Amino acid sequence: MLELMTCAEMAAADGRTIAGGTPGIVLMERAGQAVAERVLAGVAGPQRIAVLCGPGNNGGDGFVVARLLAAAGHDVAVHALVPPDRLTGDAAEAARGWQGEVLPLAGWRADGVDIIVDAIFGAGLARDIAAPLDAVIAAVNAASAQVVAVDVPSGIDGDTGTVRGCAVRADETVTFARRKPGHLLLPGREHCGRVHVADIGIADATVAALDVRTAANAPGLWRDKLPRPDAAGHKYKRGHLVVASGGPARTGAARLAARAGLRAGAGLVTVASPPAAVAINAGHLTAIMVRAVDGAEQLADLLTDARFSALVLGPALGIGEETRRMVEVAAAARRHLVLDADALTSFSNNLAGLWQVVTSAAPAGVVLTPHEGEFARLFGEAGGVAQARSKLERARAAAAASGAVVVLKGPDTVIAAPDGRAAINENAPPWLATAGTGDVLAGIIGGLMAQEMPTFVAACAGVWMHGAAAAAFGPGLIAEDLPEMLPQVWRTLLD
Ligand SMILES: NC(=O)C1=CN([C@@H]2O[C@H](COP(=O)(O)OP(=O)(O)OC[C@H]3O[C@@H](n4cnc5c(N)ncnc54)[C@H](OP(=O)(O)O)[C@@H]3O)[C@@H](O)[C@H]2O)[C@@H](O)CC1
Ligand SMILES: Nc1ncnc2c1ncn2[C@@H]1O[C@H](COP(=O)(O)OP(=O)(O)O)[C@@H](O)[C@H]1O
Numbered sequence: 001m002l003e004l005m006t007c008a009e010m011a012a013a014d015g016r017t018i019a020g021g022t023p024g025i026v027l028m029e030r031a032g033q034a035v036a037e038r039v040l041a042g043v044a045g046p047q048r049i050a051v052l053c054g055p056g057n058n059g060g061d062g063f064v065v066a067r068l069l070a071a072a073g074h075d076v077a078v079h080a081l082v083p084p085d086r087l088t089g090d091a092a093e094a095a096r097g098w099q100g101e102v103l104p105l106a107g108w109r110a111d112g113v114d115i116i117v118d119a120i121f122g123a124g125l126a127r128d129i130a131a132p133l134d135a136v137i138a139a140v141n142a143a144s145a146q147v148v149a150v151d152v153p154s155g156i157d158g159d160t161g162t163v164r165g166c167a168v169r170a171d172e173t174v175t176f177a178r179r180k181p182g183h184l185l186l187p188g189r190e191h192c193g194r195v196h197v198a199d200i201g202i203a204d205a206t207v208a209a210l211d212v213r214t215a216a217n218a219p220g221l222w223r224d225k226l227p228r229p230d231a232a233g234h235k236y237k238r239g240h241l242v243v244a245s246g247g248p249a250r251t252g253a254a255r256l257a258a259r260a261g262l263r264a265g266a267g268l269v270t271v272a273s274p275p276a277a278v279a280i281n282a283g284h285l286t287a288i289m290v291r292a293v294d295g296a297e298q299l300a301d302l303l304t305d306a307r308f309s310a311l312v313l314g315p316a317l318g319i320g321e322e323t324r325r326m327v328e329v330a331a332a333a334r335r336h337l338v339l340d341a342d343a344l345t346s347f348s349n350n351l352a353g354l355w356q357v358v359t360s361a362a363p364a365g366v367v368l369t370p371h372e373g374e375f376a377r378l379f380g381e382a383g384g385v386a387q388a389r390s391k392l393e394r395a396r397a398a399a400a401a402s403g404a405v406v407v408l409k410g411p412d413t414v415i416a417a418p419d420g421r422a423a424i425n426e427n428a429p430p431w432l433a434t435a436g437t438g439d440v441l442a443g444i445i446g447g448l449m450a451q452e453m454p455t456f457v458a459a460c461a462g463v464w465m466h467g468a469a470a471a472a473f474g475p476g477l478i479a480e481d482l483p484e485m486l487p488q489v490w491r492t493l494l495d
């Protein structure tokens, strides 16, 4: 159930289910039933309920909800954007089942209403919301009533999570068959409240046949690919991660990444340090080793030892030619790479150079972990990225353009593979917005890749474990706390 279906995929699933013998009105009845049950779940005693119905099938669901809630003894008022005789298809049939009055939606006020059912627009939202509906949505959002949205809060684009002009802020959202990307991407996620997924009879096989490429990032996606130490193992079987350090005044980022890599399970971790920073690094490290490595040439020498299986390059490494050459040397040595921070910025406006790196590293995997600023510098002008409608599609286009797995960070981090697979993360608490947490993420992913976890799932697992570690620590988090929470996260994953 981790798939996230686009509105077009949902319509296709709907069409195939109808073609398979389930009439559309039956799906609409089940949808309305699920919403009504959710409304009733939270109430004691008769409620004054306003059902706001739009001109399409989302409105059709609303008429079903209204009928069921009235039958359950509540005081229900229906307000519709268009008169029922202007509805067509299943929505028209649903409206015929509503015996009560239908009042206009324009000019609606929330006075005296306990619960609002938002059935104005769902998957068919096609343009920005304009007058007079913008005032209706403002009235919904200003009301003290409980708001339950049908499928998506009206005004939120289900594919992109963007607000089309204005949008309802719901307490609860009931969607059907699977969640949609807009339930996880910001700002959509914040408009949905709690999201419930109702089974309306769209078979899993029907969803599977659509080859949905987007998923919510959760252990079900990658738990079976996590590296697990075995009884016959030794540390060299668990991979050896190398993290490159910056100069004497810029060493902390590499140590954060290195410690995270060790906690992520790499058997050994070495900080490759400029000679001038070796004493500082050594003074702060115990289980992690330090090696003097002076630039790209000496990195190439280090990597003649085949046991170094993965590298994290970028955190506080410095921007420019030498960092770019270190990346190229590591790629030429065909090691798994996590490129972060300064390593990314060293390839600004040089997508061809990045593509070359990814190509020469193959079959080893490359993961890029940009935040929005780094992403813009890397991919701003790239074909496909500029045209993309959402964070999801931008990350996917960047993965296709670079050949790497792209982790586009933020509260709704998107992980995208060049083959089109993508996952949206939803477990990261805002405590993560603090210096150095990105370095820790790079280290976790590098630690998993050092153990030969496949690239895309290593990136997904790393992002999730990072969010889970932050959530487990909670308020007051600083970057140093994250690696120390990983044992607790591992226990939940390996049970
Ligand atoms: N798929 C399934 O399995 C099932 C789907 N179900 C339900 O169907 C819903 C999708 O229904 P839908 O396709 O009819 O679209 P919907 O959201 O009602 O809107 C379309 C209408 O809105 C109008 N319109 C659009 N934007 C506008 C704007 N800014 N301002 C003003 N008008 C605007 C648009 O007008 P037009 O663009 O044609 O001029 C059209 O009239 C889905 O969310 C779910 O609730 C369930 O019944 C269970 C089974
Ligand atoms: N508001 C937020 N909610 C959840 N996670 C966030 C938020 N802001 C940032 N993050 C996460 O925190 C990390 C910050 O990384 P980055 O920007 O590279 O910082 P740094 O360079 O200081 O390490 C990323 O994993 C990002 O996804």
Ligand SMILES: [K+]
Pocket: 058, 118, 119, 120, 121, 122, 149, 150, 151, 152, 153, 154
């Ligand atoms: K809605």
